[in-house]
Amino acid sequence: MSTLERSLGIVYGWxxxxxxxxxxxxxxxxxxxxxxxxxxxxxxxxCVEKYLKAYFAFKSIEFPRTHDIEELAALLEPGSxxxxxxxxxxxxxxxxxxxxxxxxxxxxxLTEARRARKEIRRLLPKEAxxxx
Numbered sequence: 499m500s501t502l503e504r505s506l507g508i509v510y511g512w513x514x515x516x517x518x519x520x521x522x523x524x525x526x527x528x529x530x531x532x533x534x535x536x537x538x539x540x541x542x543x544x545c546v547e548k549y550l551k552a553y554f555a556f557k558s559i560e561f562p563r564t565h566d567i568e569e570l571a572a573l574l575e576p577g578s579x580x581x582x583x584x585x586x587x588x589x590x591x592x593x594x595x596x597x598x599x600x601x602x603x604x605x606x607x608l609t610e611a612r613r614a615r616k617e618i619r620r621l622l623p624k625e626a627x628x629x630x
Contacts, residue, residue, distance in 0.1 A: 505555070512552035519544040520612075536597040542610065543567070543593035550580075553621045565594035574621075581617040586610075 499507075523541040527533050543565070550570045554561045561573055568587040571580055582590070589604075596603050 505558070509552050509556045512548050512555055516545045516548035516552065519548065536603075539593040539597045539603070543590045543597075546582075546590050547594070549619060553578075565591060567591045578621055580621070581613070 519541040523538045523545070526537050526541070546567055547565055547570065550567070551561060553559075554570075554573065557575070559573060559575075561570060564570065567582070567590045568584060571582070571587055574580070592603065
């Protein structure tokens with residue numbers, strides 16, 4: 499197996515995990531009034547985080563073990579930006595931890611999660627997207 503194939507395998511692994519989080523969020527939203535908004539928010543954050551990590555894996559950029567979207571976004575190369583404001587990045591980060599515990603928080607919408615996913619996917623070159 500070539501270095502490129504091994505590298506793309508890691509990228510695909512991150513993308514698959516990100517897509518699974520998005521699928522879980524979408525399935526939860528189908529529950530309508532019974533939808534567990536905290537679960538949707540958590541999986542949306544995980545999707546954004548894992549897509550960023552897929553990008554870093556593709557670019558061979560080392561990244562810390564963190565759920566902090568703002569910290570991860572700061573590692574993007576100059577000219578590579580995601581269309582999430584600092585406020586939105588911080589909001590997503592909070593969903594990694596806050597939503598796992600009782601308390602009040604504003605749930606993330608599927609539209610917001612999809613937009614974030616789209617913004618990060620556009621950073622990935624075609625060969626890393628594998629038709630997804």
